[in-house]
Amino acid sequence: MGGQRNLDLGAALAEAEKRFVDAHPRSGRRHDAARKVMPGGNTRTVIYYPPFPVTIARGEGCHVWDLDGNRYTDFVAEYTAGLYGHSEPAIVEAVKEALSDGIVLGAPNRYEAELARLLVERFPALELVRFTNSGTESNLMAVSVARVFTGRSKVLVMKGGYHGGVFIFSGNGSPLNVPFPFLLADYNDVEGTRAMIRANADDLACVILEPMLGGGGCIPATVEFLGMLREETRKAGSLLVFDEVMTSRLSPSGLHGALGIVPDLVTLGKYLGGGLSFGAFGGAARIMERFDPARPDALAHAGTFNNNVLTMAAGLAGLTKVLTPERSIAFNAGGDALRQRMNAAIAKRGLRVHVSGRGSMMNVHFVRGPVNSPADSAGSSKDWLKLLQLEMLARGYYMTFRGMFVLSLPHGQAELDGFAAAFEGFLRRLRAAAGLIAGAGADTLRSGGATALDYGFVSER
Numbered sequence: 070m071g072g073q074r075n076l077d078l079g080a081a082l083a084e085a086e087k088r089f090v091d092a093h094p095r096s097g098r099r100h101d102a103a104r105k106v107m108p109g110g111n112t113r114t115v116i117y118y119p120p121f122p123v124t125i126a127r128g129e130g131c132h133v134w135d136l137d138g139n140r141y142t143d144f145v146a147e148y149t150a151g152l153y154g155h156s157e158p159a160i161v162e163a164v165k166e167a168l169s170d171g172i173v174l175g176a177p178n179r180y181e182a183e184l185a186r187l188l189v190e191r192f193p194a195l196e197l198v199r200f201t202n203s204g205t206e207s208n209l210m211a212v213s214v215a216r217v218f219t220g221r222s223k224v225l226v227m228k229g230g231y232h233g234g235v236f237i238f239s240g241n242g243s244p245l246n247v248p249f250p251f252l253l254a255d256y257n258d259v260e261g262t263r264a265m266i267r268a269n270a271d272d273l274a275c276v277i278l279e280p281m282l283g284g285g286g287c288i289p290a291t292v293e294f295l296g297m298l299r300e301e302t303r304k305a306g307s308l309l310v311f312d313e314v315m316t317s318r319l320s321p322s323g324l325h326g327a328l329g330i331v332p333d334l335v336t337l338g339k340y341l342g343g344g345l346s347f348g349a350f351g352g353a354a355r356i357m358e359r360f361d362p363a364r365p366d367a368l369a370h371a372g373t374f375n376n377n378v379l380t381m382a383a384g385l386a387g388l389t390k391v392l393t394p395e396r397s398i399a400f401n402a403g404g405d406a407l408r409q410r411m412n413a414a415i416a417k418r419g420l421r422v423h424v425s426g427r428g429s430m431m432n433v434h435f436v437r438g439p440v441n442s443p444a445d446s447a448g449s450s451k452d453w454l455k456l457l458q459l460e461m462l463a464r465g466y467y468m469t470f471r472g473m474f475v476l477s478l479p480h481g482q483a484e485l486d487g488f489a490a491a492f493e494g495f496l497r498r499l500r501a502a503a504g505l506i507a508g509a510g511a512d513t514l515r516s517g518g519a520t521a522l523d524y525g526f527v528s529e530r
C-alpha cells in the first residue's frame with residue numbers, strides 16, 4: 070500500500086491528471102493527431118476536457134471502452150440522448166430494417182407520421198409536431214415562429230440556460246448567439262421574472278426555458294415559478310416555450326406533463342430519435358398549422374434530413390418497443406433513489422456538496438444545497454468537479470467534467486450501487502484542509518466547518 074498523503078486541491082488534481090495521462094496514451098496520441106486538422110482536436114465543445122478527452126472506441130449496453138482498453142460504466146449517456154444505451158436490440162433491428170429499404174428516399178416515408186402520432190399522444194402540449202435534425206434547430210424554429218406568430222421581437226430566457234450552440238446563456242453568454250433581443254431572468258425568481266414580463270409585455274414574443282435546467286446544473290424549476298410564467302405569458306399575449314430536449318425523459322408525458330403545466334410550444338430532441346440525430350418542435354395547433362404547406366400564407370420549414378428514415382425508424386422502435394410508460398416511471402424512480410442515497414452520504418459527513426436533479430438526470434455541486442438557481446451554484450469549484458470526474462474515471466465510471474451524470478435504461482441496480490459506492494469513496498477522501506488526516510476523519514467536517522474550497526484530498530497512492 071502506498072500509504073495516505075494529504076494533498077491540497079491543486080496537488081490532488083495534478084496527481085489525478087498524471088495518472089489519467091499515463092492510463093490513456095492512445096487517446097492522447099489520437100487527440101494530438103486530431104489537433105492538426107480540427108481546432109483543439111474537437112468538433113463538439115462539450116466533449117472536450119483538459120488535458121484531452123478519452124477516445125471512446127465502442128459501447129455496449131451501459132458500458133463503453135476507450136481506445137486504451139479501459140472499460141467504464143457510462144453515466145454520460147450522451148448527455149441524455151443515450152437513454153436506450155448503446156445496443157438496444159429493438160433499435161438496432163429497426164435501423165437495420167430501415168437501412169435495407171434505402172436510406173435517402175426524398176419523400177414522406179412510412180415512419181414519420183407514426184412517430185409524430187406517438188409524440189402527440191404522449192406529450193399534452195403537442196397538438197401538431199414537426200421534425201428537425203437537432204435540438205438547436207428545434208429551438209431556432211420555435212423561437213422564430215413565436216416571433217412571427219406574435220409579431221413581437223423580444224425573447225425572455227434564463228441566466229444559465231442552454232438551448233443549443235447559438236443559445237448559450239451561462240457566464241457571459243456567447244458572441245455566436247443568434248441576434249435576437251434577449252432579456253435575461255433569474256431561474257426560479259418568481260417576482261423578478263413576473264416584473265420583467267409585465268415591463269416588456271408590449272414586445273415580448275416568448276419566454277423560453279427548460280422546466281429543469283439540464284446543462285445548467287440539473288436544477289428543477291418550482292411549480293410556482295412555472296405556474297407564474299404560464300399565467301403572465303398568457304396575460305401578456307406572449308408564448309410560453311418549454312425546451313424539453315433533455316427533460317422530456319423525466320416522465321412518460323414529459324416534465325410539463327408530470328407538472329401539469331401546458332406551454333404553447335415544446336421543443337424535443339436527444340433520445341427521442343433512438344440515439345440518432347433528432348429534434349422536434351410542436352405545440353398548439355393554432356400556431357403550428359401555419360406550417361401547413363397547402364396554406365397560401367404557409368411558413369416554410371425546410372431540412373433535408375428532417376424525416377431521415379434511420380432516425381424516424383429508431384425513434385419509433387424506442388417508443389413502441391422499449392420506453393413504455395411503466396418503464397419510464399421505474400427508470401426515473403431509480404434515479405431519484407440514487408440521488409437520495411448520494412445526498413444522504415453527503416449529509417452524514419456534513420459536507421458542502423449537493424446532488425441536484427430529478428429522476429434520471431443529476432448534477433454534483435460543490436456547495437451546500439439546496440441549489441435553486443445557477444447563482445446558488447456559482448461558488449462550485451470547477452477544479453473539484455474536474456477532480457471528481459478524474460477520480461470516477463479511475464474507478465471505472467464515465468461521467469461529465471461538469472458534474473452531470475445521467476442514467477440509461479440498461480443500468481441495473483448493480484451499476485447504480487457501484488456508482489454510489491464510487492462517489493462515497495470520493496467523499497471519504499475529502500478532508501478539512503486544516504484538519505487533514507491525523508485522527509480527523511471526515512466526520513469532523515460538520516456543518517459550519519470547512520467551506521468546499523477549503524477541503525483537502527487524501528491520496529491513497
Ligand SMILES: Cc1ncc(COP(=O)(O)O)c(C=O)c1O
Pocket residue numbers: 148202203204205206208231232233234279283284312313314315338339347348
Ligand atoms: C436543453 C437543450 N436544448 C437544446 C439542446 C441542443 O440540442 P442539439 O445538441 O441536438 O442541437 C441541448 C443539447 O444539449 C439541450 O440540452
